Amino acid sequence: MAMWRRVCALLALSIATPAQAALEVDLQSPASIRAGAKIIAKNLMSYYHGEEPGNIPGVLPGPPPGGPYYWWEGGAMWGTMVDYWHYTDDKTWNNNTEFALLFQSNEPQNNYMPSNWTMSLGNDDQGFWGMSVMLAAETIFPDPPPDRPQWLMLAQAVFNTQAHRWDAQTCGGGLRWQIPFANTGYNYKNSITNAILFNMGARLARYTGNDTYAQIAEKAWDWMEALGYIDKDYNIYDGAHVENNCTDLIKAQFSYTAGIMIQGLGFMHNYTKGKEPWETRLTGLTKRTLEFFFPGGIAVEMACELDTHVQCTTDMLSFKGYVARFMAQAVQVAPNLHDIIMPVLRSSAAGMLQSCNPDGTCGFRWNTGAYDGLTGAGQQMNALGTLMALLVSQPSTLRPVTNGTGGTSLGNPAGGGDPEVEKFMKPITAADRAGAGILTALGIIGITGTLAVMSTSFGEGGFSFSFK
Ligand SMILES: *[C@@H]1O[C@H](CO)[C@@H](O)[C@H](O)[C@H]1NC(C)=O
Ligand SMILES: *[C@@H]1O[C@H](CO)[C@@H](O)[C@H](O)[C@H]1NC(C)=O
Ligand SMILES: *[C@@H]1O[C@H](CO)[C@@H](O)[C@H](O)[C@H]1NC(C)=O
Numbered sequence: 001m002a003m004w005r006r007v008c009a010l011l012a013l014s015i016a017t018p019a020q021a022a023l024e025v026d027l028q029s030p031a032s033i034r035a036g037a038k039i040i041a042k043n044l045m046s047y048y049h050g051e052e053p054g055n056i057p058g059v060l061p062g063p064p065p066g067g068p069y070y071w072w073e074g075g076a077m078w079g080t081m082v083d084y085w086h087y088t089d090d091k092t093w094n095n096n097t098e099f100a101l102l103f104q105s106n107e108p109q110n111n112y113m114p115s116n117w118t119m120s121l122g123n124d125d126q127g128f129w130g131m132s133v134m135l136a137a138e139t140i141f142p143d144p145p146p147d148r149p150q151w152l153m154l155a156q157a158v159f160n161t162q163a164h165r166w167d168a169q170t171c172g173g174g175l176r177w178q179i180p181f182a183n184t185g186y187n188y189k190n191s192i193t194n195a196i197l198f199n200m201g202a203r204l205a206r207y208t209g210n211d212t213y214a215q216i217a218e219k220a221w222d223w224m225e226a227l228g229y230i231d232k233d234y235n236i237y238d239g240a241h242v243e244n245n246c247t248d249l250i251k252a253q254f255s256y257t258a259g260i261m262i263q264g265l266g267f268m269h270n271y272t273k274g275k276e277p278w279e280t281r282l283t284g285l286t287k288r289t290l291e292f293f294f295p296g297g298i299a300v301e302m303a304c305e306l307d308t309h310v311q312c313t314t315d316m317l318s319f320k321g322y323v324a325r326f327m328a329q330a331v332q333v334a335p336n337l338h339d340i341i342m343p344v345l346r347s348s349a350a351g352m353l354q355s356c357n358p359d360g361t362c363g364f365r366w367n368t369g370a371y372d373g374l375t376g377a378g379q380q381m382n383a384l385g386t387l388m389a390l391l392v393s394q395p396s397t398l399r400p401v402t403n404g405t406g407g408t409s410l411g412n413p414a415g416g417g418d419p420e421v422e423k424f425m426k427p428i429t430a431a432d433r434a435g436a437g438i439l440t441a442l443g444i445i446g447i448t449g450t451l452a453v454m455s456t457s458f459g460e461g462g463f464s465f466s467f468k
């Protein structure tokens with residue numbers, strides 16, 4: 001296959017020019033992959049100072065201007081570290097991971113809506129923490145002490161609060177991006193938010209066997225499809241505004257949204273034992289995602305990683321890692337994806353290694369054969385997520401469990417506390433607002449400068465763009 005020739009070419013290149021093969025990993029050797037992952041993981045954790053005196057456990061330095069990272073990215077990092085343990089069996093970071101995931105959980109509501117972080121609280125921000133604890137349940141990450149919230153309970157509480165926010169008043173349904181009505185973006189219904197609802201619904205259905213979760217997931221898919229957020233060629237566009245009844249679709253595409261949907265589709269496939277239409281959707285979206293976001297077999301964040309320059313926000317610099325990890329988990333529950341996905345993740349990993357230094361510091365661009373100096377926690381998650389995903393089919397790698405097949409995490413189907421709690425959140429000031437949320441929508445990165453470049457980079461002769 002063409003992809004294989006490319007992998008071999010890249011491997012040959014790394015052997016022929018060892019001076020450039022900055023982080024040496026033999027992609028054919030699980031032991032070598034584990035050793036490389038250990039170096040990259042340690043480097044990733046060097047960004048975390050939450051347990052140092054005066055700092056807040058669970059979060060990366062931020063939010064801006066105090067540091068580059070929003071609250072959600074901590075949640076994303078702990079999911080990465082759950083996967084790191086799951087793939088490598090290295091327990092070095094497990095205590096930090098458990099401590100962090102519990103510290104930010106907002107006990108006793110257990111819903112990942114701590115009042116400190118209201119101004120960063122989109123459904124997607126909350127959802128990233130939720131997906132990380134769902135992973136902990138699926139991988140049998142060590143259960144917290146019995147007097148603390150359990151992984152499944154936390155995932156259910158996040159899901160329940162989100163399902164309750166389904167808003168049929170505008171656009172015929174869908175979740176809004178932001179949770180507090182005063183946050184910028186409350187008027188935006190976007191794909192990432194609804195993708196996470198879909199993802200968690202599918203996974204909770206499989207884990208618990210409770211079909212209500214699958215029905216809510218299906219409702220989210222149907223809504224996204226009906227409004228053209230997912231088109232017939234399996235492109236997934238960013239979102240649209242309620243004041244236009246969600247007809248002003250912003251056609252930017254981000255790799256993590258696709259990855260989250262692929263993972264959710266994998267679980268729907270598994271839960272329904274391969275029934276249509278999930279099977280067709282799973283294959284269709286997987287193929288489109290690999291084609292669009294992995295040109296030449298190497299991950300590129302198409303909306304912002306332009307040939308001429310990188311204009312990704314800190315958030316966007318972390319998306320490649322999620323798409324790799326979530327596609328790998330889809331392979332575990334939908335084994336027929338293995339031969340479609342794994343060759344591409346392997347060639348992407350080969351490109352990635354060329355971007356890393358021997359100390360495990362990795363750059364952002366993976367298709368140049370060199371380290372680009374663009375570093376950060378997101379880039380480390382990208383590198384780690386892609387490398388460890390190659391261990392997915394090792395016999396020692398546990399497949400996601402369910403309550404009936406080895407899962408030990410205790411749930412609470414009624415979790416989430418008072419779903420109306422957001423109405424009583426602390427008032428938001430205009431100054432707070434400036435920094436809010438995951439900035440998926442491109443408007444935030446400088447619309448006018450970006451737009452001309454964007455329309456050419458999509459090759460679509462321009463699209464309507466009405467971000468407010
Ligand atoms: C993790 O915490 C447990 C219980 O406090 C302790 O026994 C163990 O040594 C810790 N492990 C690491 C790697 O720090
Ligand atoms: C909330 O902020 C306070 C003050 O900085 C801090 O002590 C506390 O640990 C924070 N809690 C969470 C969950 O972030
Ligand atoms: C708004 O969009 C929904 C979903 O597409 C549609 O069902 C509804 O009729 C639209 N409402 C108006 C006023 O156009």
Ligand SMILES: *[C@@H]1O[C@H](CO)[C@@H](O)[C@H](O)[C@H]1NC(C)=O
Nearest residue numbers: 156160210211212213413414
């Ligand atoms: C199934 O999930 C729904 C939605 O969260 C919940 O209301 C219901 O109680 C659950 N049923 C069981 C049997 O756990």
Ligand SMILES: *[C@@H]1O[C@H](CO)[C@@H](O)[C@H](O)[C@H]1NC(C)=O
Nearest residue numbers: 270273274332333334335399
């Ligand atoms: C569901 O996932 C399990 C665990 O990986 C796997 O053994 C099984 O084959 C999957 N079922 C389907 C229908 O793909």
Ligand SMILES: *[C@@H]1O[C@H](CO)[C@@H](O)[C@H](O)[C@H]1NC(C)=O
Nearest residue numbers: 207208209210403404407411
């Ligand atoms: C999960 O499994 C345990 C024991 O294996 C059982 O007691 C419990 O009822 C199950 N929960 C659900 C939601 O099926």
